[in-house]
Amino acid sequence: MPKNTIQILFLLVIAAVLFTGCKKEVEGRTDHTRALQPANIDANAGNWRPILITGPTEFAVAAPIATNSPDYIAQLNEIKSWQANLSSEEKDLVSYWSAGAVLRWNEIMRELVAKYNLAPYQNADGTYPIPSATNPLAYPQFPFANPPYAARAYAYVAAAQYDALVAAWYYKSQYNRAAPYTVDPSIKSLIPTSALPSYPSEDAVVAGVSVELLKLLFPGDQDFIQQKAEEHKRARLIAGANVRSDLEAGDQLGRSVAQKFVIRARGDRAGAAVGNQTLWTQLENDAIARGEIPWISLDAPKRPPMLPGFGKVRTFLFDSLTMVTQVRPGPPPSTNSAQFKKETDEILQFSRNATREQIRIVHFWADGTGTYTPPGHWNAIAAEDFITQNFSEVRWARNIALLNMAMMDAAIACWDAKFTYFNPRPSQVNPQIKTLTGLPNFPAYISGHSTFSAAAATILGHIIPGRASAYTEMANEASISRMYGAIHYRSDCEKGLETGNKVGAFAITRARTDGAE
Amino acid sequence: MKQRYFTLNCCVLLLILLVLQLRLSGQTDIDAIMMEKNAFCVGPMYTHSSWKNYWEGTLKRENLNIGRISTNTYSVMGNYGVTRKLNLLFSLPYIRTKASAGTMKGLNGLQDLSLFAKWRFYQKRKGNGVLSVFGIAGVSLPVSNYVADYLPLSIGLKSKTASARIMGDYLMDKLFVTGSATYVFRSNMEIDRNSYYTTELHLTNKVAMPDAMNFNFRAGYRSFRLIAEAVVNNWTTLGGFDITRNNMPFPSNRMNATTAGVNIKYVIPSLPQLSVVTGGSMTIAGRNMGQSTTVYGSLFYVLDLHREKKSTDQP
Numbered sequence: 143m144p145k146n147t148i149q150i151l152f153l154l155v156i157a158a159v160l161f162t163g164c165k166k167e168v169e170g171r172t173d174h175t176r177a178l179q180p181a182n183i184d185a186n187a188g189n190w191r192p193i194l195i196t197g198p199t200e201f202a203v204a205a206p207i208a209t210n211s212p213d214y215i216a217q218l219n220e221i222k223s224w225q226a227n228l229s230s231e232e233k234d235l236v237s238y239w240s241a242g243a244v245l246r247w248n249e250i251m252r253e254l255v256a257k258y259n260l261a262p263y264q265n266a267d268g269t270y271p272i273p274s275a276t277n278p279l280a281y282p283q284f285p286f287a288n289p290p291y292a293a294r295a296y297a298y299v300a301a302a303q304y305d306a307l308v309a310a311w312y313y314k315s316q317y318n319r320a321a322p323y324t325v326d327p328s329i330k331s332l333i334p335t336s337a338l339p340s341y342p343s344e345d346a347v348v349a350g351v352s353v354e355l356l357k358l359l360f361p362g363d364q365d366f367i368q369q370k371a372e373e374h375k376r377a378r379l380i381a382g383a384n385v386r387s388d389l390e391a392g393d394q395l396g397r398s399v400a401q402k403f404v405i406r407a408r409g410d411r412a413g414a415a416v417g418n419q420t421l422w423t424q425l426e427n428d429a430i431a432r433g434e435i436p437w438i439s440l441d442a443p444k445r446p447p448m449l450p451g452f453g454k455v456r457t458f459l460f461d462s463l464t465m466v467t468q469v470r471p472g473p474p475p476s477t478n479s480a481q482f483k484k485e486t487d488e489i490l491q492f493s494r495n496a497t498r499e500q501i502r503i504v505h506f507w508a509d510g511t512g513t514y515t516p517p518g519h520w521n522a523i524a525a526e527d528f529i530t531q532n533f534s535e536v537r538w539a540r541n542i543a544l545l546n547m548a549m550m551d552a553a554i555a556c557w558d559a560k561f562t563y564f565n566p567r568p569s570q571v572n573p574q575i576k577t578l579t580g581l582p583n584f585p586a587y588i589s590g591h592s593t594f595s596a597a598a599a600t601i602l603g604h605i606i607p608g609r610a611s612a613y614t615e616m617a618n619e620a621s622i623s624r625m626y627g628a629i630h631y632r633s634d635c636e637k638g639l640e641t642g643n644k645v646g647a648f649a650i651t652r653a654r655t656d657g658a659e
Numbered sequence: 660m661k662q663r664y665f666t667l668n669c670c671v672l673l674l675i676l677l678v679l680q681l682r683l684s685g686q687t688d689i690d691a692i693m694m695e696k697n698a699f700c701v702g703p704m705y706t707h708s709s710w711k712n713y714w715e716g717t718l719k720r721e722n723l724n725i726g727r728i729s730t731n732t733y734s735v736m737g738n739y740g741v742t743r744k745l746n747l748l749f750s751l752p753y754i755r756t757k758a759s760a761g762t763m764k765g766l767n768g769l770q771d772l773s774l775f776a777k778w779r780f781y782q783k784r785k786g787n788g789v790l791s792v793f794g795i796a797g798v799s800l801p802v803s804n805y806v807a808d809y810l811p812l813s814i815g816l817k818s819k820t821a822s823a824r825i826m827g828d829y830l831m832d833k834l835f836v837t838g839s840a841t842y843v844f845r846s847n848m849e850i851d852r853n854s855y856y857t858t859e860l861h862l863t864n865k866v867a868m869p870d871a872m873n874f875n876f877r878a879g880y881r882s883f884r885l886i887a888e889a890v891v892n893n894w895t896t897l898g899g900f901d902i903t904r905n906n907m908p909f910p911s912n913r914m915n916a917t918t919a920g921v922n923i924k925y926v927i928p929s930l931p932q933l934s935v936v937t938g939g940s941m942t943i944a945g946r947n948m949g950q951s952t953t954v955y956g957s958l959f960y961v962l963d964l965h966r967e968k969k970s971t972d973q974p
Contacts, residue, residue, distance in 0.1 A: 168847060170862035249860065256856035263905040281904065440762060442723035493764065501806055505851035512856055512906045522854060522862065569762040576764035578809075580907075628764070 171526060172249065177240035179334040180534035187536040188312025190657040192305040193458065193543065194402055198312030201398040203391055206317055206341045209325045217385035218326050224380045225330060232380050233332075239377035240333040243348035244303060244538040245525055250352070250370055251299060252514040252521060254360045258287035259512055261445070261583070268443035272416055278362035285359065289590055290452040290553045292515040294412055295359045297458060297543075297550035298403050302351045304543040306399035307536040310347045310392060314339040323382045332381040342391035343384040344535045349374045350396025358404050406456075415451035422446050429564040435477040437566045437585040448584040453558030458547040459648040469555045469644050471637040474565050474587040485631040486575075489568040493575045493628035501578055504627040507591060507620040508579040516591050516620070517549040520598035523616065527606055540658050541605050545598060548649035552597035552642050553590070559641065560585040568628060579627040589630045592621035592638025593645070600646025604653055617642070688748050688775035688795055689875050691828030691837045692886075694740030695963070701737035702959035706752075708732070710942070710949030713811070716901030717946055726760025728811050728949060736957075748775040751802065754814040763812055766805070770815040773799040788831025795824040795841075808850035808866075810908035811949060817910070818868040819846040826875075833882045841873040848910065857900050857911060866911050869898030877922075886924040890940070893917045902947050912947040919943050920953070932961045 188198050195201070207213050224232070239246060262271050262282035271282050278284035285291055319341035323331040338344075349371040356367045375393070378384040384392075425447070429436035439445045457465065475481035492500070509516045524545050528538055565587045569575045582590070595617035603610030621639050624630035653659065694700060709729035712721050734752040741747060750773045757765035774797060781792035800819045807817035826839035845868040853864045872895045879888030899913035920940025927933045939954040 168861065168863055168865045168867045170860075171853075172862055249862075252854075253856070253860035256854075256860055260903065260905050442760065496764075498804060498806075502851045505806070505808060506853070508852070510907075512903075513852075514854065514856075514860070519854070575762070577762045578764055581762045 172241065172245070172529070174237075175241035175245070175529055177237070177333045178242040178245075178535070179532060180336070180338075180537075181532040182534060182537075183336060183338045184311070184534040184536050184658075185315065185338070186311075187308060187534070187540075187658070188315050190308050190311075190536070190540065191655065192308045193301045193547070194406060195305045195309065195399055198309040200402075201309060201395055203309070203313040203317075203342055203395055206319045206387055206391065209319065214325075214385065214387070217387060218322055218329060220386060221322055221329055221379055221382050225332075225382065228380065232376075235373055235377045236332050236381045239345070239374050240381065241529070242538060243345045243374065243535055244300075244542055245529065246374070247299070247303070247348055247352045247370075248296075248521055248525055248542060250367075251296060251356070252518045254356070254363060254367075255287045255292045255295065255518050256512060256514045257363075258283065258285055258360065259292065259515060261286060261288075261511065264443055264445075270443075270445055275361060278360075283362055287360075287515070288448055289509075289515040289517060289594070290415070290449050290455075290557055291412075293517040293546070293550045293553035293594070294407075294410075294455065296517055296521060297546040298359070298407055299352060299355045300539065300543040300546040301458065302355055302400050302403040303348050303396075304536070304539040305403075306347045306351045306396045307344055307539045309395055309399060310342050310344050311536050313342055313391075313395075314344075317341050319388070321383055322385050329382045331383065333383055338534075340384050341388045342395050343375075343378060343388040344392065345378050345384065346375055346389040346392030347396040348535070348539070350393035351400045352396075354397045354400035355403060355407075358407060410456040411451065412455045415449040415455060417446070417450045419446075421450055425450060425561060425564050433476070433478065434564075435566050435571060437564045438570055439583055440567065440570055440581055441583050445583050447561070448582070449557060450561045450584075453554055453556075453561050455554050455557075457551045457554050459551050459645070459652060465555060465558060469558075469641060470562065471559055471588055471641050474563055474631075474633050474637070477565060477571065481633075482631075485633060486568055486572055489625060489628050489631060490572060490575050492626050493568075493577065496578055496626060496628075500626040503619055503623045504578045507623040508627065509591075510580045510582075516594045517546065517553070517598075519620075520545065520549060520594065520602075523613075524598070524602055527602070527609060531606065537658065540656065544601050544605070544649050544653055547652075548597040548601045548646050549594050551648065552593045552645045555641055555645055556588055556590050556593040556638065557584075559588045559637075560590075563587050568631060575628050577628045579629065581629050586630055587634050587637065588641055589621060589624050589634040589638035591624050592617075592630075592635045593642040595620040596639040596642025597646040597649070598642075600643050601649040601653070604650045688773075688777055688797055689824070689826070689839055689841075690877070691791060691793065691826065691830075691835065692881075693743055693777070693779055694738050694746050694961075696740045696742050697964045698961055699737065699739045699964055700959050700961045701735070702957055704732075704734045704736060704936075704955060704957035706730075706732040706734070706953060706955040708951045708953040710951040713949040714945045714947055715904065715906075718904075719950070724761040725758040725763060725811065727758070729757050729759070730814075730951075731755045731757075744779045746777045748777060749773060756812045756814060758812060765812050766809060766814055768805045768814055769803045770801065770805065771799040771820075772802045773797060785829070786831070788829050791828045791830075793824075793826040793828070793839075795822075795826060795839075797822040797824070806851065807848060807910050808852065808855075810910065813910075816845075816868070817848045819848075820844060822873075824873075830881060833880055834878075835881045835888075836878040837876070839873075839875045841875075843871040843873060845870055850910070855909065857909065866909075868911055869896050869913070871896045871914075884926050884928070886922070888922050889919070890922060891917070891919050892940075899947075908947060914948045915944075915946040916942050916948050917944040918951075918953075934959045934961075 273282045273284035275284050318339045321340040323329045353371045375389045426436040509519045564585050567586045599613035599617035602613045621635040711727045732752045736750040738748045752770050755767035777795045821844045824841035828837040874893040877888045877890040894916050896913045918940040922938035924936045936957040942950045
């Protein structure tokens with residue numbers, strides 16, 4: 143028995159060692175991103191063209207107190223007392239936030255979108271509850287952060303961060319207050335030093351904007367957002383990069399600029415995008431009147447289409463007339479046509495014969511329920527490339543804003559087409575078509591993934607020309623993933639890419655004239 | 660008689676089919692039956708399992724967009740007696756899944772190869788019966804690049820596992836009780852997307868899989884000709900997170916299930932190398948899993964590879 147016991151223990155130990163060896167904490171790709179060290183501080187960014195504010199001085203920032211005043215000395219001492227006794231959590235905080243304010247808040251937003259991207263469960267009578275902004279914590283929680291909602295949320299936050307940073311850069315230049323580690327050499331800088339004036343703090347600007355806008359967009363998670371903002375600002379103090387008055391001025395500026403975007407958001411018609419029974423019925427009847435098979439929900443119970451009024455939301459990069467005359471694609475193949483039948487049969491073949499590699503592509507790009515959505519995926523792609531570019535915060539914000547305004551307008555253009563044409567999904571016209579990802583609950587034409595991806599790839603290829611062909615390839619793969627997944631026809635994807643490219647071109651036009659190039 | 664008993668009583672099956680696509684746990688690795696030295700028993704098995712209701716976290720619900728999820732499993736299993744005290748076992752399932760409603764396509768493929776070493780390191784007469792104690796070590800690993808992140812229609816979780824089990828058995832006048840506890844180490848695994856949300860956002864395609872414990876209790880009648888037993892099994896995931904309201908399941912969910920079932924094995928009188936095994940189970944409690952009902956049937960055939968050596972390892 144002792145011998146056997148030893149043998150069995152030996153076996154068990156071997157097995158345990160083999161497999162616990164494979165078990166490691168899983169690290170995210172940006173968990174240990176190095177501290178942002180801009181190649182160019184973009185000292186003249188105060189002259190860049192803002193998006194919504196009338197100019198960098200629309201919200202005045204008061205002159206800072208002198209760096210030899212007792213108040214300022216007290217603020218330096220606050221930093222010194224933090225630095226005198228740093229815990230490992232505090233060091234981690236500095237390291238995390240040093241990767242960049244725009245980067246980290248973009249990631250936080252993606253996390254919120256993923257958390258809230260859940261379609262409401264039906265009521266007992268088969269109708270569906272609609273999330274309410276006035277009661278965000280009651281089920282269904284507000285918002286349902288679906289792709290159009292997410293695209294718009296990303297765009298507002300990014301655009302507001304950009305405007306507020308343009309203003310911040312203007313005042314930095316005007317007041318030219320040096321960073322605490324420059325004023326007092328006994329203060330260590332825990333992050334790379336910079337010649338950029340520290341008042342108002344660009345980090346606090348980004349935090350202030352984000353807190354204010356996320357209150358509107360994700361009202362159920364204010365504690366979480368507030369905590370992130372506090373940690374962000376504390377990290378800047380601990381790092382020796384800002385004194386409290388830098389942070390307070392930045393925070394105030396960020397909040398003021400954000401308010402202007404809040405007002406725009408309240409009036410951009412997104413609030414009415416859910417529609418009502420009258421609209422839903424009318425969309426169906428209009429399609430029938432045109433002689434087409436109307437889209438019908440394949441959810442059980444039947445769910446009203448997702449945000450049928452989103453195509454009417456106010457765009458950032460072009461006006462509503464341009465939308466109709468220049469951006470909106472022509473109609474899809476008639477549901478009675480041979481072309482339509484041919485395209486449906488093609489999808490049946492994809493459904494039946496999916497290869498493992500095709501399934502991988504479907505799932506890589508699906509970005510469905512419980513994810514940060516396709517616009518979130520493109521933010522991830524952009525952010526991870528921007529990290530390698532050593533942009534200043536203001537250039538980060540400008541590029542992220544261009545990307546997200548393009549994707550919001552792509553969402554609007556795409557939803558405009560979907561609800562102009564209201565055409566059915568492949569599985570509706572041929573129930574033999576089984577899908578390899580969730581079937582979205584809105585009309586097929588044009589593909590949202592294709593539109594988002596082409597818009598994103600177009601503007602990103604302008605921002606980082608060396609990656610342009612890689613972005614195009616990614617967009618093409620995202621697009622065809624919807625055919626492999628058997629949820630879109632070829633026309634949806636091709637016209638989606640075409641429409642997305644048009645929207646992306648408007649973003650390039652803006653990029654060329656905003657003063658940053 | 661005693662010798663034949665051990666030779667033929669191979670492969671009584673227990674099914675811990677954890678049907679939200681947890682793998683079929685190896686079968687004979689969790690009962691107290693040992694193969695004779697150099698005997699090899701092998702056979703096919705068919706399992707059908709399905710569920711309509713599932714636990715979304717702790718909330719039991721149905722989902723009209725998937726209807727009933729059914730899983731058909733075709734396995735081959737075998738058990739080789741290295742000695743009467745040490746057996747090696749394997750199983751390899753091919754799995755096909757299907758949803759009765761909605762548009763989602765089912766998947767199919769070869770899942771995980773399981774290997775077990777089962778060691779009876781203690782056997783003594785106690786009172787009027789015989790007490791045996793076993794140590795069992797197992798590993799499983801995916802044999803195909805199947806899709807794990809497509810629950811509830813994926814065929815497995817794709818994690819490599821290693822398990823360590825302690826098991827006791829008491830047999831008295833053909834009545835027996837067997838109990839075991841298993842710790843299952845599960846390796847991290849990779850999915851097709853490079854970001855996912857659990858209770859926070861992860862920017863990676865790697866998924867940390869929580870380990871699990873399995874507790875098994877079985878009791879019944881065991882003779883040369885017939886085995887009939889009732890089984891209660893509990894699978895408890897040590898960590899993981901709950902499916903949020905109306906969300907999709909994810910491989911690293913906290914999947915728990917308690918099942919109750921019966922197994923019957925009958926040795927064909929005219930052909931004692933051949934046995935027929937059948938049984939079924941129901942899920943009586945769960946978390947982040949389907950409430951599955953499972954039935955299975957199997958044939959096992961015993962090959963005596965070195966008959967002449969059989970007597971060398973008598974107790």
